[in-house]
Amino acid sequence: MSVLATNYLTPTGREEAWRFTPLKRLRGLHDGSAVVAERNSLVTKAGLPKGASFTRETLAPLAASDDVIIERIRGEVSDVAHLSIDANAEIKDPIFLTRSAGALDSAEFSRVRISLGTHAVATVIVENIGDTLLAEDLEIALAAGSTLTFVSLQEFDSKSVYTARHHAVVDKDATFKSITVTVGGDVVRILPTVEFTAPGASAELLGVYFATTGQFFEHRMHVDHAVPNAKSRVNFKGALAGRDAHTVWIGDVLIRAVAEGTDTYELNRNLLLTDGARADSVPNLEIETGEIVGAGHASTTGRFDDEQLFYLMSRGITLENARRLVVRGFFNEIITEIGNEEVQERLMVRIDGELERAGA
Amino acid sequence: MSVLEIRGLQVSVNTENGSVEILKGVDLTIKSGETHAIMGPNGSGKSTLAYSIAGHPKYTITGGSVTLDGADVLDMTVDERAKAGLFLAMQYPVEVPGVSVSNFLRTAATALRGEAPKLRTWVAEVKGAMEALNMDPAFATRNVNEGFSGGEKKRHEIMQLELLKPKMAILDETDSGLDVDALRIVSEGVNRAKANNDLGVLLITHYTRILKYIKPDFVHVFANGKIVEEGGPDLADKLEANGYADYVSK
Numbered sequence: 001m002s003v004l005a006t007n008y009l010t011p012t013g014r015e016e017a018w019r020f021t022p023l024k025r026l027r028g029l030h031d032g033s034a035v036v037a038e039r040n041s042l043v044t045k046a047g048l049p050k051g052a053s054f055t056r057e058t059l060a061p062l063a064a065s066d067d068v069i070i071e072r073i074r075g076e077v078s079d080v081a082h083l084s085i086d087a088n089a090e091i092k093d094p095i096f097l098t099r100s101a102g103a104l105d106s107a108e109f110s111r112v113r114i115s116l117g118t119h120a121v122a123t124v125i126v127e128n129i130g131d132t133l134l135a136e137d138l139e140i141a142l143a144a145g146s147t148l149t150f151v152s153l154q155e156f157d158s159k160s161v162y163t164a165r166h167h168a169v170v171d172k173d174a175t176f177k178s179i180t181v182t183v184g185g186d187v188v189r190i191l192p193t194v195e196f197t198a199p200g201a202s203a204e205l206l207g208v209y210f211a212t213t214g215q216f217f218e219h220r221m222h223v224d225h226a227v228p229n230a231k232s233r234v235n236f237k238g239a240l241a242g243r244d245a246h247t248v249w250i251g252d253v254l255i256r257a258v259a260e261g262t263d264t265y266e267l268n269r270n271l272l273l274t275d276g277a278r279a280d281s282v283p284n285l286e287i288e289t290g291e292i293v294g295a296g297h298a299s300t301t302g303r304f305d306d307e308q309l310f311y312l313m314s315r316g317i318t319l320e321n322a323r324r325l326v327v328r329g330f331f332n333e334i335i336t337e338i339g340n341e342e343v344q345e346r347l348m349v350r351i352d353g354e355l356e357r358a359g360a
Numbered sequence: 361m362s363v364l365e366i367r368g369l370q371v372s373v374n375t376e377n378g379s380v381e382i383l384k385g386v387d388l389t390i391k392s393g394e395t396h397a398i399m400g401p402n403g404s405g406k407s408t409l410a411y412s413i414a415g416h417p418k419y420t421i422t423g424g425s426v427t428l429d430g431a432d433v434l435d436m437t438v439d440e441r442a443k444a445g446l447f448l449a450m451q452y453p454v455e456v457p458g459v460s461v462s463n464f465l466r467t468a469a470t471a472l473r474g475e476a477p478k479l480r481t482w483v484a485e486v487k488g489a490m491e492a493l494n495m496d497p498a499f500a501t502r503n504v505n506e507g508f509s510g511g512e513k514k515r516h517e518i519m520q521l522e523l524l525k526p527k528m529a530i531l532d533e534t535d536s537g538l539d540v541d542a543l544r545i546v547s548e549g550v551n552r553a554k555a556n557n558d559l560g561v562l563l564i565t566h567y568t569r570i571l572k573y574i575k576p577d578f579v580h581v582f583a584n585g586k587i588v589e590e591g592g593p594d595l596a597d598k599l600e601a602n603g604y605a606d607y608v609s610k
Contacts, residue, residue, distance in 0.1 A: 305454075306417060307454045308454050308455075308456050310414075310415075310416055310417065310438060310454070311450070311453065311454035311456065311504075312456065312464075312467075312468075313415075313437070313438035313439040313442070314414050314415075314438055314439075314441075314442055314447075314448055314450075315439075315442055315464075315468035315471070315472070315520065315524065316439050316442035316443050316468055316471035316472040316524070317439055317467055317468055317471045318439050318471065319437070319439070321467065321471070322439075325456070325459050325463075325464070325467060326456065326459070328458065328459070329456055329457050329458025329459035329503070330457065330458055331458070332458035332459070333457070333458050
C-alpha cells in the first residue's frame with residue numbers, strides 16, 4: 001500500500017468529535033500523511049478452542065461510521081481479521097488476540113471482526129502492547145441470544161498512537177459486556193459504540209484509564225437505543241497524575257422515539273492525583289420518548305479523600321502505600337469484571353508502576 | 361511498661377471565621393494496663409483530643425506536648441504514630457471502596473510488624489479475631505467499612521485493636537450506636553486486648569453504660585476544651601446521677 005488518497009475529510013479540531021483531541025500528535029493518522037504499512041499484526045496468542053476460528057477475509061462493514069479515520073481505514077483496507085464463534089458454542093476460557101508487531105514510522109490500518117453465532121458464549125481479550133501507530137476499525141456482531149465479554153487492553157509503551165472504534169451490533173436477547181482498559185500510549189482515542197437491533201438486547205460498557213504525565217486518553221461512547229426494551233450500562237473510572245495528563249470521557253446515549261422500555265445509566269468517575277492534570281467528562285443523554293424504564297447519568301471528578309488516607313495511615317500504612325491502596329481500590333471494581341486473575345494482577349502492577357512513575 | 365503523656369495540649373481548627381481554639385491545655389498521663397474514661401458533653405472537644413493524638417491533618421497543635429515513652433508523638437507522621445504503638449478506634453470509621461477487609465488488615469499488620477505475617481498463622485489469627493467478635497467470615501471479603509452497619513464498623517475497629525496489638529488505644533465513642541448485645545461483645549474485645557497486651561486505654565464516651573463492661577481506673581470530666589474534674593470510678597456514678605450541667609455552666 002501507499003500514501004493515502006486525499007479525497008477524505010480531514011478534521012480541523014473545530015468539530016465536536018475532535019475538539020479535545022491533539023491532532024498534531026496523531027502522527028498523520030487523521031490527515032493522510034501517515035505512511036501505511038501492511039502489518040496484519042493481530043494474531044491469536046494460543047491455539048483456538050473448538051467452535052472458534054480466526055481467518056483473514058474480505059468483509060463489508062457491519063455498520064456505517066462518520067468517523068473520518070474509520071472512513072480512511074475502510075477506503076484502504078478490505079482484508080478483515082475475523083474471529084468467529086460458532087452458534088451454540090460455549091467457550092469457557094478467554095480467547096486472547098494480541099498485536100505481534102508495531103512501528104512508529106509507519107501506520108497500521110486494521111480491520112477486525114468478532115462475530116458470535118446464535119446463543120454462543122465467549123470471552124475475547126485483545127492485547128495492545130509495544131510502541132506502535134495503529135488505527136483500528138473493530139466491529140462486533142452478536143447474534144440473537146449470544147453473550148460476549150470483550151476485553152480491550154491498551155498496555156502500550158509511551159510513544160504509541162492508537163485510534164479505534166469498537167462498534168458492537170447487538171441482536172435480540174444478546175448480552176454484550178466490554179471492559180476497556182487504557183494504561184499506556186501517548187495518544188489513545190477509542191470510540192466504544194453500541195447499537196441494538198432487536199428488543200431484549202443489553203450492553204454493559206465498562207472501562208478504566210490511567211493517564212500520567214503528558215498522556216492523552218479519550219473514550220467516546222455512543223449507545224444507540226433504536227429498538228424497544230434494550231438495556232445499557234456505562235461505567236468508566238479514570239485516574240490522572242502528573243503534568244498535562246489529559247483524559248476525555250464522552251458518554252452519548254440516544255434513546256430514539258421507538259425505544260420504549262429503555263433502561264440506561266451511565267457513570268464516569270475521575271480521580272485527580274496531582275495538580276496539572278485535566279479530566280474532561282461529558283455525559284450526554286438524548287431522550288426522544290418518555291415511555292422508558294429509566295435513564296440517568298452521573299459524573300464526578302475529585303481528589304484523594306484525606307479521610308481515607310488518614311484512616312489507612314492510622315493503621316501504620318505509609319502515605320505512599322495508602323495512596324496505592326486507594327487507587328487500586330478505585331480501579332478494582334472494574335478490573336475484577338475481567339474475570340482473569342493473571343490479567344487483573346498484571347494490570348494492577350502496571351497501575352502501581354504508573355503511579356510511582358508519576359510521583360503521585 | 362509504656363507511658364502516654366499529654367502536657368498542656370492546645371489545639372485549634374481553621375474555620376471560615378478563622379482559627380478556633382478547641383483544646384485549651386489538656387494534661388493527662390496514661391500507663392500500660394490503665395483505663396482512663398474521658399466523659400463530657402457533646403462539643404466539649406473529646407473527639408478533637410482523640411484525633412489530635414492520632415495526627416489528623418485537620419487539627420493544628422498550638423501548644424503543649426504529647427509523648428509516648430519519651431518520644432515526641434506530635435513530631436511523627438500518622439503512620440509513625442501507629443508504629444510507635446498508638447491506636448485510634450474511630451467513631452465514624454471511613455469507607456475505602458475496592459479494598460477488602462482482609463487486604464487492609466494484612467497490609468496494616470505488615471506495616472506494623474515490619475514483615476508480612478506468615479499466611480497460615482495469619483489466616484488463623486484473623487479467623488479467631490472475627491469469631492471472638494461474632495463476625496461472619498464473609499466479612500473479610502467485603503470492602504473496608506463499605507455498607508457496614510454501625511455495629512459492624514465498631515466490631516471491625518475492635519478486631520483491628522486485637523490484631524494490631526498497640527500499646528495505647530484511644531476509643532472514640534465506641535459505644536455509640538451499639539445495642540446491648542453488640543456493646544457487650546465489643547467491650548469483651550477491649551477487655552481481651554487489655555488482658556493480653558497490657559493495653560493502656562483512653563475511653564472517650566458520653567454515656568456511662570459502657571463503663572459497666574469496661575471498668576475505668578480513672579474518670580476525667582471534660583468540658584470546654586479541658587479536664588475539669590478527675591476521680592475514680594465513683595465519679596462516673598455521680599455523672600450518671602447529675603449529668604454534665606454542673607460543668608457546662610461554669
